[in-house]
Amino acid sequence: MLNRVNRVALIGTGFVGSSYAFALLNQGGTEELVLIDINKQKSEGDAMDLNHGLPFAPSRTKIWFGDYSDCKDADLVVLTAGANQKPGETRLDLVEKNTAIFKEIVSEIMASGFDGIILVATNPVDILTYVVWKFSGLPKERVIGSGTILDTARFRFLLGEYFDVDTRNVHAYIIGEHGDTELPVWSNADIGVTSIAEWTKNKEGFNQADLEEIFLNVRDAAYHIIERKGATFYGIAMGLVRLTKAILQNENSIFTVSAYLDGEYDHEDIFIGVPCVVNRNGIRQVVELDLNKEEQEKFTHSVKVLKNTLEPILKNVES
Known part of the structure; x- marks a missing residue:
C-alpha cells in the first residue's frame, strides 16, 4: 500500500x-x-x-x-x-x-x-x-x-513596531477588499490580552493620528514597494506558505482570506477578505467579527466596490 x-x-x-x-x-x-x-x-x-x-x-x-x-x-x-x-x-x-x-x-x-x-x-x-x-x-x-493576509501581516508588523512588542503578539485584522477600500478593525484589535485602546493610554506622546498613519501605510504599502522595486513578492510568498501548511496539516487556523459570503456580515455572493478557520477541507467557517457602525459601513462600501467591478466580468464568465 x-x-x-x-x-x-x-x-x-x-x-x-x-x-x-x-x-x-x-x-x-x-x-x-x-x-x-x-x-x-x-x-x-x-x-x-x-x-x-x-x-x-x-x-x-x-x-x-x-x-x-x-x-x-x-x-x-x-x-x-x-x-x-x-x-x-x-x-x-x-x-x-x-x-x-x-x-x-x-x-x-x-x-x-x-x-x-x-x-x-x-x-x-x-x-x-x-x-x-x-x-x-x-x-x-x-x-x-489570499485576501488580506498580507495587509493583516503589515498591520501587525507596524503596530508591533509602534508599541515595541513582538508582532506575533499583535492580534489585529484588516478586512474587505485587498485594495483601496480595505479597513482596519480597531474595535477588535489587541496586543496580548489587552486592547489597543488600553495600550494607547500608556504610550508616551501618543497621538490618534499615529494610528491613522499606520493604517495608511498598510493600505498603500504595495504602491510604495512597487515604486521602489517594481513588484511585491516576499511577504505574500511567505503568507501563501503559511496558508499551505495550515491546509495540508489540517490546522484549523484563522486567516483573513478571501472567502465567499453567504449571509455573513449581512452580505452574500461575493468573495472578500474576512477571518476564516482554514483546514484540510478548505474554509471551515467564516468568523464574524462584531463590527462597530463605522466599520460595518466601510465594509459595506468595500463589498459594493467589488460587486460593481465584478458585474460586467460576470457577463463574460457566465456566457
Whole structure:
C-alpha cells in the first residue's frame, strides 16, 4: 500500500511564484511540488535551481517542472500566474486581463481531473477568486483567495513596531477588499490580552493620528514597494506558505482570506477578505467579527466596490 503524500501544483513561476516555491522548500511545507508555467524553460530552470538546494532543506521534497496533467493528483493548486500590477495601476485595473488568463488556466486544471483546493494569489484577488470558483465548479469552501493576509501581516508588523512588542503578539485584522477600500478593525484589535485602546493610554506622546498613519501605510504599502522595486513578492510568498501548511496539516487556523459570503456580515455572493478557520477541507467557517457602525459601513462600501467591478466580468464568465 503506497503512502499518501501531499502534492502542491504551483501555476505561475514569476516573482511571487518562485518566491513561494523557495519559501515552501525552506519550510518543508509539502512532499511534492510541481511547477507549471507558460514559459517552460523558466519553470524547468526554477525546478533545477530549487533541487540543487535540497541538501540544505529541512526535509525531502520532490520538485519538478510539469504541465496541467500533474494537477490531477494535487491536493492544492496555488495560482500566482497573471499580469503584474504596474506603477500607477490599482489592483482592480488588472481585472479584465487576468480574468481572461484565468479562464484558460482553470479550464486546464479541471480537465486534469483535479478535485482539491485552489488557492488564488493573483490580483485583483477577490474578483479572481470569485471567477475561479465560477470557472471551476468547485464548492465555495475549496476556493480560497489570499485576501488580506498580507495587509493583516503589515498591520501587525507596524503596530508591533509602534508599541515595541513582538508582532506575533499583535492580534489585529484588516478586512474587505485587498485594495483601496480595505479597513482596519480597531474595535477588535489587541496586543496580548489587552486592547489597543488600553495600550494607547500608556504610550508616551501618543497621538490618534499615529494610528491613522499606520493604517495608511498598510493600505498603500504595495504602491510604495512597487515604486521602489517594481513588484511585491516576499511577504505574500511567505503568507501563501503559511496558508499551505495550515491546509495540508489540517490546522484549523484563522486567516483573513478571501472567502465567499453567504449571509455573513449581512452580505452574500461575493468573495472578500474576512477571518476564516482554514483546514484540510478548505474554509471551515467564516468568523464574524462584531463590527462597530463605522466599520460595518466601510465594509459595506468595500463589498459594493467589488460587486460593481465584478458585474460586467460576470457577463463574460457566465456566457
